[in-house]
Amino acid sequence: MKLFGSSGTRGVAGEQLTPEFVLRVAKAAGTVWDTDRAVVARDTRTTGEMFTNAAASGLASVGIDVDRLGVTPTPAVVRYCDAESVPAVLITASHNPPEYNGVKLVGADGVELPVHRLERIEEHILAEEFDVAPWDRVGRTRRVESANRxxxxxxxxxxxxxxxxxxxxxxxxxxxxxxxxxxxxxxxxxxxxxxxxxxxxxxxxxxxxxxxxxxxxxxxxxxxxxxxxxxxxxxxxxxxxxxxxxxxxxxYVEGDTSLAALAAAQLDDGDTTVAAVNVSQRLVDVCDEVGATLELTPIGSTNIITRIRELWAEGATIPVAGEGNGGIFFPNYRLVRDGAFIGAKFLELVAERPTSDVVAPYTDYHNVRVNLSYETEAELDAMLEAAAAYADAADADPNTKDGYRLDYGDAWVLVRPSGTEPKVRIYAEAHDAARAEELAEDARAALEAARS
Known part of the structure; x- marks a missing residue:
């Protein structure tokens, strides 16, 4: 996909992301969706109101009535979509810096759109094919105050x-x-x-x-x-x-550590869990201990959601899934990452014993993360070529599901381009801190030499 990445589309407001673009996304989504009503919501970013105005106008222009939720957490928007059987255009850049904003699309089933549906919407955006409504059939908007409560x-x-x-x-x-x-x-x-x-x-x-x-x-x-x-x-x-x-x-508790602790409390023999290719050995250890199966996907919530749904169709039981960045799914509750709910599930563990005891079995690893920025596609291409050469020369078989992951038994390193920012990310993990630093530094040096 050219426009939608691993978690929607994002960019610096007024530069990569403009009201005109958001308008086109909403018009395309409204053209593809089989609905006469949809949702627009946002996070707190200063550009959020501007972009929700554009999204609401785009939906209305193709004849769709709009429920405007205002500032609403992503999981609350997803719950509303599921309860009301309506899709949503959600304006958020999640964890990105304040100058960013973005667009995330949610289906009427309360789940982020899968790749094949995003691709169809993207085709309409690029071709500028929109079902514009006549003047007497444009959509109307209404304010909804109850979504958060x-x-x-x-x-x-x-x-x-x-x-x-x-x-x-x-x-x-x-x-x-x-x-x-x-x-x-x-x-x-x-x-x-x-x-x-x-x-x-x-x-x-x-x-x-x-x-x-x-x-x-x-x-x-x-x-x-x-x-x-x-x-x-x-x-x-x-x-x-x-x-x-x-x-x-x-x-501070590493996100991979809390994921492992929550997974250990949820997984049983025969269960399956889904994680991204930057998964920590902590979760691998938990799965080995309880007899659960671990499925890996490219990084990003869209990819994890897609794989969960595929596994459900095959009859798998998936009580927990997610990434070590704090984004954890409890699919039996709802197929969305939900920060407040994740916190509550962790409090259920803390109610029984201190937090330090909850996470103690999963702290014997050290993680390093390096972000390398680039300004041009040429710089990105040079770094990715260097990553490929680095992986080919390594004494490990690379996993190329998303970037290049090299597992050494005692440690691993992953190099991949970000799906939301102009950066190449390097992840490394080992029992020994010096070993993790060494792996990350070797990869960084190879990529920086290529970039310069």
């Missing part, structure tokens, strides 16, 4: 509310100025937790921290955990479909 109510009815409330937990929460600021604080309070927040006001400038919930952006949350004597810290990204944790000592 209905989302919270559904989660409250789904998780183990009694166990969490009985534990009398204190939760330190960092919504990161994103859409989760409108839902997660009240959700955890209604679960019976004492909640203290940092970066808790919705603000598309993201003044307190960048939207991506990585360790370098979350120092304030670690301090809050210690100051409030909290049992756990929880951080979201801009659209609240991810959750990253801190333990009761204010120590």
């Amino acid at each position: 209905d989302y919270v109510e559904e989660m409250l009815a789904t998780v183990d509310r009694e166990t969490i409330a009985a534990a009398d937990l204190t939760v330190a929460l960092d919504p990161g100025h994103g859409a989760g600021a409108l839902t997660s604080p009240e959700f955890y309070r209604e679960l019976g937790c004492r909640v203290v927040t940092v970066n808790g006001q919705p603000d598309g400038h993201f003044p307190g921290r960048e939207p991506e919930p990585v360790e370098s952006n979350l120092a304030d949350l670690g301090r809050l955990v210690r100051a409030a004597d909290a049992d756990v810290g929880i951080a979201h990204d801009g659209d609240a479909d991810r959750a990253i944790f801190f333990d009761e000592n204010g120590q």
